[in-house]
Amino acid sequence: MGNTGLIMALVMAVLLLHFVVSFSTKTTDINTDRSTLLALKAHVSDPRNFLTTNWSVDISICNWVGVTCESRNQRVIALDIFNMSLSGTIPPDMGNLSFLTRLNIGYNNFHDLLPVQLTNLYRLKFISISDNNFHGEISSWVGYFPVLQYLSLSNNSFTGPIPSDMCDRLPTLKELYLSGNKLSGKIPIGLFKCKGLQNISLAFNSLEGILPEEIGNLTMLRTLDLRGNQIQGVIPQQISNLTGLRVLYLSHNFLTGHIPVTLGNLRDLELLDLSDNDLSGTLSSTERSFLSSLANCSGLTALAFGRNPLISGYLPPSIANLSVSLQYFDASSCSISGSIPGEIGSWNVATYLDFSGNHFSGAISDRVCNRNNDLRYLAVNDNQLEGTLPLSLTNCSELVFLNVADNNLSDTFPHWLGILPQLRVLILRSNRFHGSIQSYIATSSLSKLQIIDLSHNDFTGLLPANFFQNLKALKEAEYVDNGNWYSLVVNLTIKGLELEFTLKVGMPLLTCIDLSMNGFHGEIPKVVGELRLLQALNLSHNSLTGPIPPSFGNLAALESLDLSFNKLSGRIPSQLTNLTFLQVLRFWNNNLVGPIPHGKQFDTFENDSYRGNLGLCGFPLSKECNNDEIAEPAQDEEDNGNGNGNGNGIAFIWKVAMMGYGSGMVLGISIGYIVFTTGRPRWLVRKIERDLQNKVSSWFGKKRMSPRKDEVPQLVQEQGVCM
DSSP: OHHHHHHHHHHHHHHHHHHHHHHHHHHHHHHHHHHHHHHHHHTEEOTTOTTTTTSOTTSOGGGSTTEEEOTTTOOEEEEEOTTSOOEEOOOGGGGGOTTOOEEEOOSSEEEEOOOGGGGGOTTOOEEEOOSSEEEEEGGGTOOOOTTOOEEEOOSSEEEEOOOTTHHHHOTTOOEEEOOSSEEEEEOOGGGGGOTTOOEEEOOSSEEEEEOOGGGGGOTTOOEEEOOSSEEEEOOOGGGGGOTTOOEEEOOSSEEEEEOOGGGGGOTTOOEEEOOSSEEEEEEOSSSOOHHHHGGGOTTOOEEEOOSOTEEEEEOOGGGGGSOTTOOEEEOOSSEEEEOOOGGGGGOTTOOEEEOOSSEEEEEOOTTTTSSOSOOOEEEOOSSEEEEOOOGGGGGOTTOOEEEOOSSEEOOBOOGGGGGOTTOOEEEOOSSOOEEOOOOOOTTOOOTTOSEEEOOSSEEEEEOOHHHHHTOGGGTSOOOOOSOOOEEEEEEEEETTEEEEEEEEEOSOOOOEEEOOSSEEEEEOOGGGGGOTTOOEEEOOSSEEEEOOOGGGGGOTTOOEEEOOSSEEEEOOOGGGGGOTTOOEEEOOSSEEEEEOOOSGGGGTOOGGGGTTOTEEESTTSSSOOOTTOOOOOOOOSOOOOOOOOOTTSOEEEEEEEEEEETTEEEEEEEEEEEEOSSSOOHHHHHHHHHHHHHOOOOSSOSOOSSSOTTOSOOEEEEEEEEO
């Protein structure tokens, strides 16, 4: 009995010791997790106070914002501090969160190298550190993560090659996003050992070499995004093995050879982007082409093969066999001839059609809008089209952008387009449009137009006051909360040097009226001065007479003004000195007289702005004014008055970005590039700087092909149009 009591006492002592040790270990582990996260807090700046007020020793760690604990042992298993405006570095202590399965620190401003201690977190299944400023090589911290399924490093500054043993380190990987970094070298063949991969994005890096045939091994693949690299060679036939593929981006590379007809085997394909390469192919109705093979892809919503100049032939009527769900079609800047088939009217949900920069001839079919009420963007510019604009365009009640520039169209001004309630961009440049632009149609308002280009035509007559009076979108800001964002790509060619700027901003991007190189005469209506949101105005190379309206002083947003090569007379109104954003001024070859106003922006213009006006005097000209020609000082008060080349002008050239995604399209209008014959376009550079400070949106839209919010990027195509 005594022995039994002793044994029981020993058992109780062992159990008590185990409990004490277990409790002590558990407490130690929890304390380790707490101290680790507090170390992270100490390394970051928290301007929105997400962590400052919540990550405290007075609050249970499991109740901290962004922290998830395992219910049994209270260990931290998930850290989600996504999009909290945090900045700083990741401390080595992070490697102590040994139970962590999910790490999401994306869309912040973390920087520097990632600590090698992260390799200790072998339980991780999900890692997203996208949209920060991390740098260094991936191989320095991506260790062996045996259960990792999701890895996103997009939009950082990682350099070096993709590790050749990536799949050995990450054997269960399903989703890999490395886009928007500075990765170089070839796509490693070892990457295609990850047989479970479903989504891959390597876009917008500096990867080179060929696309290996081993790509055909990834039979589970749903999304492949390789755009914006330096990949060469042909599209391998083995890509047709990816029968579950839904999204394929190969644009903006150096791919050559014929586009494989076997792409038609990808029956689940929803989005195909082959644009901006050196691919070839012949389109016809007598032999099978890649285009006809895509009729097998019944769910295709977006197709882009533009800017491949070796694609030739013509679009056959069988193009109507493409998916009835097709929303986006880009065949721009190829070598396609013949007519634009009226059968495209059968794409009754299409929102974006781009046929620009080809050799299309004949008339624009009156069937384009017969069944399509959703079309928002139509570009047929830079072809050899003839005839008139079809009245059936009025059926496209959602049309926002219409570009027919640089063709041989012969017509009067299409006032009837004024019944389109959403039309914002109208470009008729370089055709044979003629007659007056005076409207006699009561319903013709064109009230939402923001960009109007009628230049290089044969329009005549007076500039009608009611035309400008109707431009309500240029008078008062219109806020549309529709979630649409614009991607702005600006290329400036300055004395042979091309500079590129990329912005993501909200609308409106730029407002412009270009009526240059026509036969307009008479005085400039004073109501033009009511367009206070107008940023660029070009009336050059006409036969306009009379004075410059003092009401121009009310054009508060104006940044570029070209009135050159007219017959304007009188003094330059002093009210123009109110234009504090004005950076480009051209009054060449008119009959202006008197002193040049001084003060504010006018003190920055050189004498080149006034050449060909012998009656002008005063700074910056060498000709001094007489005593009776006293320059008026700058005026701050507004003037409330109302009332009615060959290429020396300013050439405005535009691009339009269309951002596609699974079930819809977002239309964006962007400046493509602006070329000036002389001088530096300071006004545009300053505009870019202001826009960057005001609003920068995510490069990606709100909807994705992938259920992951932050990754699979949408189709972005750029269409060049000129003003």
